Amino acid sequence: MATGTIELNRERMVAVAAEVFARHGYHGTGIAELAKAVGLGRGALYHYIESKEALLYAISRTQVDRMNAHAETTLRAGYAPEELLHEMARGLVRNIAEHRAEWAVFFSDYSALTGERRDHVIAARERYEGYWRQALDRGVAAGVLRATPELLVKGILGMLNYTYLWFEPDGALSPEELADSYLDVMLRGIRA
Amino acid sequence: MATGTIELNRERMVAVAAEVFARHGYHGTGIAELAKAVGLGRGALYHYIESKEALLYAISRTQVDRMNAHAETTLRAGYAPEELLHEMARGLVRNIAEHRAEWAVFFSDYSALTGERRDHVIAARERYEGYWRQALDRGVAAGVLRATPELLVKGILGMLNYTYLWFEPDGALSPEELADSYLDVMLRGIRA
Numbered sequence: 001m002a003t004g005t006i007e008l009n010r011e012r013m014v015a016v017a018a019e020v021f022a023r024h025g026y027h028g029t030g031i032a033e034l035a036k037a038v039g040l041g042r043g044a045l046y047h048y049i050e051s052k053e054a055l056l057y058a059i060s061r062t063q064v065d066r067m068n069a070h071a072e073t074t075l076r077a078g079y080a081p082e083e084l085l086h087e088m089a090r091g092l093v094r095n096i097a098e099h100r101a102e103w104a105v106f107f108s109d110y111s112a113l114t115g116e117r118r119d120h121v122i123a124a125r126e127r128y129e130g131y132w133r134q135a136l137d138r139g140v141a142a143g144v145l146r147a148t149p150e151l152l153v154k155g156i157l158g159m160l161n162y163t164y165l166w167f168e169p170d171g172a173l174s175p176e177e178l179a180d181s182y183l184d185v186m187l188r189g190i191r192a
Numbered sequence: 193m194a195t196g197t198i199e200l201n202r203e204r205m206v207a208v209a210a211e212v213f214a215r216h217g218y219h220g221t222g223i224a225e226l227a228k229a230v231g232l233g234r235g236a237l238y239h240y241i242e243s244k245e246a247l248l249y250a251i252s253r254t255q256v257d258r259m260n261a262h263a264e265t266t267l268r269a270g271y272a273p274e275e276l277l278h279e280m281a282r283g284l285v286r287n288i289a290e291h292r293a294e295w296a297v298f299f300s301d302y303s304a305l306t307g308e309r310r311d312h313v314i315a316a317r318e319r320y321e322g323y324w325r326q327a328l329d330r331g332v333a334a335g336v337l338r339a340t341p342e343l344l345v346k347g348i349l350g351m352l353n354y355t356y357l358w359f360e361p362d363g364a365l366s367p368e369e370l371a372d373s374y375l376d377v378m379l380r381g382i383r384a
Contacts, residue, residue, distance in 0.1 A: 107299070108217075109300075151373065
């Protein structure tokens with residue numbers, strides 16, 4: 001089998017696993033159930049993934065790594081401080097809206113990861129928070145924003161992350177419009 | 193056995209069940225495991241609760257009902273609009289800090305509730321959001337706050353609820369101080 005096919009199948013498998021975990025819980029889902037959901041036998045499933053935890057890791061890592069890549073690109077793009085924060089917020093809410101099952105699994109179950117996998121995901125989350133801190137600091141350095149408590153980043157992320165529980169992508173607002181409306185309030189709150 | 197003892201045991205059982213569900217997932221926890229955790233046989237456990245779902249319901253409902261009671265008391269207490277919002281936020285973060293396992297189970301698994309139990313919990317959540325809306329509306333009516341988008345309530349709640357994932361009650365800030373620091377930013381953002 002060509003490597004391309006394996007990768008494609010692996011990606012599909014991660015997406016299907018996220019749906020199954022979101023519905024029946026990570027702890028409540030057996031390998032047999034996953035194999036059935038992706039239409040493979042147990043043996044064939046193990047051909048692609050080594051364990052259930054490897055799937056949870058793939059689900060968690062993919063989203064967090066994606067957000068870090070988005071933040072890195074955005075921080076390099078030369079936006080003015082307020083627009084930078086808007087753009088980071090848009091990227092996050094858009095990603096959550098497109099991957100609600102993955103984010104639900106991440107928030108509910110990433111703590112079930114062990115060893116290096118757990119360390120990697122936690123470090124990647126902290127890196128992402130650091131990018132938000134950087135973006136806020138740029139606004140302070142530019143004299144546009146006032147200095148804010150260290151923990152405000154977690155508050156902003158809470159506001160945006162919480163959308164995984166309720167945001168309907170087909171509703172009246174696009175993910176970007178919702179992000180903008182939250183950031184408008186937030187920026188008014190921290191403007192110098 | 194006196195009713196008092198049954199109630200006390202039931203309360204302890206709900207707290208222990210929340211810990212077990214938070215650790216192993218609602219779907220991943222069997223009745224046998226719950227019985228072991230509370231130090232009872234399966235039969236004795238069924239003496240107190242009718243099903244695993246009844247425990248999930250008790251965990252979810254207790255916290256949400258408590259927050260509704262807090263909001264009702266606070267709304268009646270005659271606070272000025274901004275202090276009212278601060279007080280509601282303090283109550284929520286304090287409750288989350290004191291019941292992190294319960295809130296983790298609630299956010300991860302309330303969607304596993306079925307029928308009337310599910311309806312009740314969803315209705316109670318909506319009532320709580322409505323109380324926040326009322327509190328904001330009072331500020332607008334008093335000319336203290338500007339009118340804000342309907343969905344801002346979910347943003348504020350996201351900011352506060354998200355603490356269940358990270359807030360350490362033994363850290364540098366008390367739950368009330370954290371709530372105040374978030375509300376300070378938020379109120380600056382929505383002041384008239």
